[in-house]
Amino acid sequence: MSLKLFELVGTDPSRPFSPYCWRTRMALAHKGLSAETLPWRFTEKSAIAPHGSEKVPVLLHHHKPVVDSWAIANYLEDHFPDRPLLFGGEGGRAMARMINAFGDIAIVGGIFPLIVADIPNNLAEVDAAYFRQSREARFGGKTLEEVMANRDTGVVAFRKSLEVMRQTLKKQPFIGGAAPNYADYIVFGGFQWARVVSPFKLLENDDPVYAWREKLLDAFDGMARTSPGFAV
Amino acid sequence: MSLKLFELVGTDPSRPFSPYCWRTRMALAHKGLSAETLPWRFTEKSAIAPHGSEKVPVLLHHHKPVVDSWAIANYLEDHFPDRPLLFGGEGGRAMARMINAFGDIAIVGGIFPLIVADIPNNLAEVDAAYFRQSREARFGGKTLEEVMANRDTGVVAFRKSLEVMRQTLKKQPFIGGAAPNYADYIVFGGFQWARVVSPFKLLENDDPVYAWREKLLDAFDGMARTSPGFAV
Incomplete structure (x- = not known):
C-alpha cells in the first residue's frame, strides 16, 4: 500500500509539530500503518494546493488526497476496518x-x-x-x-x-x-x-x-x- | 419485567426534576422500557437507604437496586442488549x-x-x-x-x-x-x-x-x- 503524509515542520524536517498532524500520526500507528512523511512548511502552499488543501495534514493513499485530520481518521477506519478500531463502533x-x-x-x-x-x-x-x-x-x-x-x-x-x-x-x-x-x-x-x-x-x-x-x-x-x- | 425508579420531585409528585433522573428517564424510553415511578423528596433519605443510596436515581429491577445514573445506563445496556443501544458500542x-x-x-x-x-x-x-x-x-x-x-x-x-x-x-x-x-x-x-x-x-x-x-x-x-x- 502507498501512504504519504504531508506533515508540518519548521527548520528541522524530522520535528513535526502540528497538533492535527499528530492526531493522524497516532491514528496511523494505531492502525499499524506506516506512511512516508512529506515535510511541509507554512509557506509551501503550492505543494498541497494540487491536493485541494491549504493546510495539513494531507494524506495521499495511492495518490488520492484525504484532507483534514477528522476526515483522515474516518477514511482510515473505513478503508482498514480489519485493523484495530479507532472509534470502537x-x-x-x-x-x-x-x-x-x-x-x-x-x-x-x-x-x-x-x-x-x-x-x-x-x-x-x-x-x-x-x-x-x-x-x-x-x-x-x-x-x-x-x-x-x-x-x-x-x-x-x-x-x-x-x-x-x-x-x-x-x-x-x-x-x-x-x-x-x-x-x-x-x-x-x-x-x-x-x-x-x-x-x-x-x-x-x-x-x-x-x-x-x-x-x-x-x-x-x-x-x-x-x-x-x-x-x- | 419489574422496573421501578425513584425520582426526585418536590410538591408536585408528577413533576420530576433531577438532571440525573432525567438521564435515566430518557435512557429507559430509548430502550423502550417503562418503569413505575416512585416519587422521592430530598429529605426522604430513609426510603432509599435500604437500597444502599443517599441520592436518586435508584432503579429497582426485580427488587435489585442499581444506584447512580451512569451505573443505571450501563446496567440497562448490558441487561437489555437486544433493544436500541444507548452507547453504540x-x-x-x-x-x-x-x-x-x-x-x-x-x-x-x-x-x-x-x-x-x-x-x-x-x-x-x-x-x-x-x-x-x-x-x-x-x-x-x-x-x-x-x-x-x-x-x-x-x-x-x-x-x-x-x-x-x-x-x-x-x-x-x-x-x-x-x-x-x-x-x-x-x-x-x-x-x-x-x-x-x-x-x-x-x-x-x-x-x-x-x-x-x-x-x-x-x-x-x-x-x-x-x-x-x-x-x-
Missing part, C-alpha cells in the same frame, strides 16, 4: 466528534496563548514571518509576546479546563476506555504539539492528565517521546 | 464517560448558579429548608439569591461554554450521531432540570443547541415536553 465515531471539538477549542485553543511566542523559534525566517503576521492578525494586532505575557496565570485556567478529562481519567485509563483510541489521540495531539515547540510546563506532575500523557508518549514504542521535543 | 460507552463529566461539570455545574434560587419554589417547606442549608454550605455560606444575583451575565459565559457542543451539532444532528443516544440524554438531563424548575431563559432561539433541545423535548412522543415545566 458507530457510537464512538459520533461522540468523538464532540471530543474533536473539545480538542480544537479547549486543548489547541487553550494551549495556543501559552506557547505561541515560542513557535517562531522553530521556524525558518520566511515561515516565522508568515506565522507571526497571520496569528497576530487573529489576536486583533497583539504581538505574540503580548498574547503570551500572562501565561503563568493562564496555565492555571487551562489546567482547570481539563477537569472534564481529569474526572474521566479517574474512572478509566484512557478516554477510549481500557486502551487508547482516536479520542485520546485527538487530545494528545495538542499536548505533543506543545512538547515539540515549547519548554513551557503545561501540567503538574501529580495531575492524572500528566500520567495519561506519559502513557501516550510511551505508546507505539515511544513514537511521540522519541520524536524531538522538550522534556516537559 | 464499546467506544461510545468509553467516550460517554467524558461526556458524562461534561454533563456534570459544564452543564449541571454551569446551570446551577443560574437557577438555584428558583428551586426552593418547587419544594415543600422541609425540603426547601434542607436544600437551602446544604447548598448554601457548598457555596461557602452565600445565600442562594446571592449565588444567582449575576445570572444575566453568568448566562453569557454559560452559553459560551457550550461551544464544544455547538461545533458538534453543526456537523451532525445529535451528539450520538444521526439519532440521539445516551450522550445526548446526559446533556439534555441538565436542560430539562432547568426547564422544570425555572422560567429563566438559558438559550437563545437561534442557537444550534436550542434546536437540538427542541428535538429532544419532542422525542418519545414529547415525553419531556409534556412533563410539567416552564416554556423556555
Whole structure:
C-alpha cells in the first residue's frame, strides 16, 4: 500500500509539530500503518494546493488526497476496518466528534496563548514571518509576546479546563476506555504539539492528565517521546 | 419485567426534576422500557437507604437496586442488549464517560448558579429548608439569591461554554450521531432540570443547541415536553 503524509515542520524536517498532524500520526500507528512523511512548511502552499488543501495534514493513499485530520481518521477506519478500531463502533465515531471539538477549542485553543511566542523559534525566517503576521492578525494586532505575557496565570485556567478529562481519567485509563483510541489521540495531539515547540510546563506532575500523557508518549514504542521535543 | 425508579420531585409528585433522573428517564424510553415511578423528596433519605443510596436515581429491577445514573445506563445496556443501544458500542460507552463529566461539570455545574434560587419554589417547606442549608454550605455560606444575583451575565459565559457542543451539532444532528443516544440524554438531563424548575431563559432561539433541545423535548412522543415545566 502507498501512504504519504504531508506533515508540518519548521527548520528541522524530522520535528513535526502540528497538533492535527499528530492526531493522524497516532491514528496511523494505531492502525499499524506506516506512511512516508512529506515535510511541509507554512509557506509551501503550492505543494498541497494540487491536493485541494491549504493546510495539513494531507494524506495521499495511492495518490488520492484525504484532507483534514477528522476526515483522515474516518477514511482510515473505513478503508482498514480489519485493523484495530479507532472509534470502537458507530457510537464512538459520533461522540468523538464532540471530543474533536473539545480538542480544537479547549486543548489547541487553550494551549495556543501559552506557547505561541515560542513557535517562531522553530521556524525558518520566511515561515516565522508568515506565522507571526497571520496569528497576530487573529489576536486583533497583539504581538505574540503580548498574547503570551500572562501565561503563568493562564496555565492555571487551562489546567482547570481539563477537569472534564481529569474526572474521566479517574474512572478509566484512557478516554477510549481500557486502551487508547482516536479520542485520546485527538487530545494528545495538542499536548505533543506543545512538547515539540515549547519548554513551557503545561501540567503538574501529580495531575492524572500528566500520567495519561506519559502513557501516550510511551505508546507505539515511544513514537511521540522519541520524536524531538522538550522534556516537559 | 419489574422496573421501578425513584425520582426526585418536590410538591408536585408528577413533576420530576433531577438532571440525573432525567438521564435515566430518557435512557429507559430509548430502550423502550417503562418503569413505575416512585416519587422521592430530598429529605426522604430513609426510603432509599435500604437500597444502599443517599441520592436518586435508584432503579429497582426485580427488587435489585442499581444506584447512580451512569451505573443505571450501563446496567440497562448490558441487561437489555437486544433493544436500541444507548452507547453504540464499546467506544461510545468509553467516550460517554467524558461526556458524562461534561454533563456534570459544564452543564449541571454551569446551570446551577443560574437557577438555584428558583428551586426552593418547587419544594415543600422541609425540603426547601434542607436544600437551602446544604447548598448554601457548598457555596461557602452565600445565600442562594446571592449565588444567582449575576445570572444575566453568568448566562453569557454559560452559553459560551457550550461551544464544544455547538461545533458538534453543526456537523451532525445529535451528539450520538444521526439519532440521539445516551450522550445526548446526559446533556439534555441538565436542560430539562432547568426547564422544570425555572422560567429563566438559558438559550437563545437561534442557537444550534436550542434546536437540538427542541428535538429532544419532542422525542418519545414529547415525553419531556409534556412533563410539567416552564416554556423556555
